[in-house]
Amino acid sequence: MxxxxxxxxxxxxxxxxxxxxxxxxxxxxxxxxxxxxxxxxxxxxxxxxxxxxxxxxxxxxxxxxxxxxxxxxxxxxxxxxxxxxxxxxxxxxxxxxxxxxxxxxxxxxxxxxxxxxxxxxxxxxxxxxxxxxxxxxxxxxxxxxxxxxxxxxxxxxxxxxxxxxxxxxxxxxxxxxxxxxxxxxxxxxxxxxxxxxGPYKLTDFDPGVSATLTRFDNDWDSERGFFDGVELLAIVDLNARTTALISGDVHVIDKLDLKTVGLMGRRPELTIHSVAGNQHYTFAMSTNKDPYTDKNVRLALKHAINRQELVDKILFGYGAVGNDHPIGQGQQFFNSELEQRTYDPDKARFHLKESGLDGLSVSLSAADAAFPGAVDAAVLYQQSAGAAGITLDINRVPNDGYWSDVWMKDPFSAVYWGGRPVEDAMFTTAYASGAAWNDTFWDNAKFNDLLVAARAELNTDKRRTMYYEMQSVLNEDGGAIVPMFANxxxxxxxxxxxxxxxxxxxxxxxxxxxxxxxxx
The missing domain is CATH 3.90.76.10 (Dipeptide-binding Protein; Domain 1)
Incomplete structure (x- = not known):
């Protein structure tokens, strides 16, 4: 062995x-x-x-x-x-x-x-x-x-x-x-x-509302599962979730309002945590539907977004700019040599002309269920794209049912990804041809071949070269705009x-x- x-x-x-x-x-x-x-x-x-x-x-x-x-x-x-x-x-x-x-x-x-x-x-x-x-x-x-x-x-x-x-x-x-x-x-x-x-038994499950669990006393691992029970609540509304924490009705909330996180941190009864990882927010284009079938249209939309502005105004600094691929800076095979794409209305206009267009008008679907501040991010994107001759019509949709009714249904939509611990899992889940969660419906033969080859390669240097190239292919040809990685x-x-x-x-x-x- x-x-x-x-x-x-x-x-x-x-x-x-x-x-x-x-x-x-x-x-x-x-x-x-x-x-x-x-x-x-x-x-x-x-x-x-x-x-x-x-x-x-x-x-x-x-x-x-x-x-x-x-x-x-x-x-x-x-x-x-x-x-x-x-x-x-x-x-x-x-x-x-x-x-x-x-x-x-x-x-x-x-x-x-x-x-x-x-x-x-x-x-x-x-x-x-x-x-x-x-x-x-x-x-x-x-x-x-x-x-x-x-x-x-x-x-x-x-x-x-x-x-x-x-x-x-x-x-x-x-x-x-x-x-x-x-x-x-x-x-x-x-x-x-x-x-x-697992460490807890599920005693009640009300979809979209709550789940109740109790500790399993015969768990194989005695070094986990310290609570007697867990009450897990689905509170998608940010204000309601925040109020529940401040009032003491709950002990923990996620997806904080980053605009007010500083004020929350001053409250002596609370602790704020920020962990940098592979979570990233995207705008997914369906590459099997016009106009997103055109690589130049995709590139125009990628150049028309102000990434740093989103990090500053949506993440309030709790994150970093993305480069139109899903691999985070802390991962083993992050391509540190790939040039960072920046906001460039002139390049966006150039790619529109390459596709035979003088301008572009598309609809972008968003709800804060996609990620905190998704609607605001879409509005900022709308403003930056306007300078490139691109009109974004923001389609504000309900939070409930977003993932079943909007994601992978509407051809251009806001998405969050938690990332995956290794590159192969992220690429295989979201970018491989035919994958159930390939939300851009992207199919690139070179990328697919590299994915199989890199998975099987045991030489670290050779794997790195392959994963670097895959990130480059996604950056140039892929249907996902990845403007930011969020803590x-x-x-x-x-x-x-x-x-x-x-x-x-x-x-x-x-x-x-x-x-x-x-x-x-």
Whole structure:
């Protein structure tokens, strides 16, 4: 076996200090906070998320917002997880190893682990859970991540994955929140049973409204799950969410109003946290619909946006400018050599002329459900584009149902992406040809070939060259305008103890706050 691709067999971690591997996470608090206390069990935490909609279900293939991600990680078990430092850590799989080509991967299942119902977790449950997202009939958003799997077999308590090509990052695949391990039943999985294997049991779920959970006392990991219970609320309205925190009705809120975050930070009962990661906000153009089929039209729209203005006025400095690709500055293969695109009305006009146009008029759909300040960002974009001869008609749409009725339906819309811990996962999920969440419907043969080749390449320098080129291709040809990377900014009550080092692959400690945080 290739020892360089072999994981340690034990957890070897503390809940509030994750320091394994090379740090790839930037995390900080905006305002000073007290020293992290030792975790203490007890209490019910109430958390209001600026996500969630009435169309949400417990079908893991459909999860796509922060409410459901937090809920998924709270009550479900996963083969692997993302540690606070960005490395991959054992979960239901206690260890894994690969052959020298990273084509055959063996994951050893942790013994003695049960679902909340008391049913033992078996290799057959794992196979059924992964197969649920595979196959021609699958509509799961995780389907592209599993496309290289040719066969899954069982060897005792070990699940063996045979891939069509090598995949150096394959263990990260199973950290995706869709890939929960659920009980097998009737040739598939029984997701309606609500029978998970996470630190909390799901006791009530009201889509778009709330979820209630209680601690699972027989959890396999005694170093997580410190609350007696969790009340998770979907409060998309920013003012209502903020009021709930200030009034003490909830202990935590995400997606703060960055215009007033400084004032909130002065309140002695609150702590403001800002974590830099891979979250980015985009304006997605459907490249299969006119006028976005024209590369020059796409380039004109990319040059017509004032990125720094959005960082200053929408993020209020809590972020950085983007360069029309989804890879963050803290990631291993971020292309630091790619020239940063800037606001240039003259270049925008040039590309319009190259497409045979003297001007352009398009509609941009936006709601703050897409990201905080999305409507304001669209208005600023409208103003900057006007100087380039581009008329943007802002289509203000409702928050509820945005992800089911607007995203990937309207040809030009505002979008947020939480990013992914490794480049392959981000590219595969959102930019590979035919991917369910390829929200620009982009299909570039060169990019697709590089994606497959980079995934299988074990030489770091060669992989870097490929990922650099992929970012360059996206920057020039892609249908996503990526003007800014946004820090995760959230607030907690003073009696909430957070992790000393917080994960940045998703909001609020990688959305694993349920298992990692506690009360004082």
């Amino acid at each position: 290739n020892e360089g691709l072999k994981a340690a067999g034990s957890m070897n971690r503390r809940t509030f200090l994750q320091t394994t591997g090379a740090a790839t996470v930037l995390a900080s608090s905006v305002f000073p906070r007290s020293a992290v206390a030792a975790p203490k069990r007890g209490g019910v935490i109430r958390v209001a998320k600026g996500h969630g909609q009435t169309t949400d279900t417990l079908d893991p293939g459909t999860w796509e917002n922060g409410f459901m991600i937090a809920l998924a990680y709270g009550f479900n078990g996963y083969l692997t997880g993302v540690a606070a430092d960005g490395s991959v850590e054992p979960q239901l799989a206690e260890s894994w190893e690969a052959d020298s080509e990273a084509k055959i991967w063996r994951f050893k299942l942790r013994p003695g682990v049960t679902f909340h119902s008391g049913k033992s977790i078996t290799p057959e449950d794992v196979v059924a859970s992964i197969d649920f997202h595979r196959g021609e009939a699958s509509t799961s958003a995780a389907k592209p991540l599993l496309g290289s799997i040719e066969d899954i077999s069982i060897d005792g308590h070990t699940i063996v994955f045979a891939l069509s090509a090598g995949s150096a990052d394959f263990p990260f695949t199973f950290t995706d929140y869709h890939l929960a391990i659920l009980p097998a039943g009737n040739g598939s999985i029984d997701w309606r049973s609500q029978d998970g294997a 995760y900014v959230f607030a907690t009550a003073k009696d909430v103890v957070v992790s000393e080092a917080m994960a940045s692959n998703w909001d609020m400690d990688g959305e694993r706050w349920m298992e990692r945080w506690s009360f004082v």
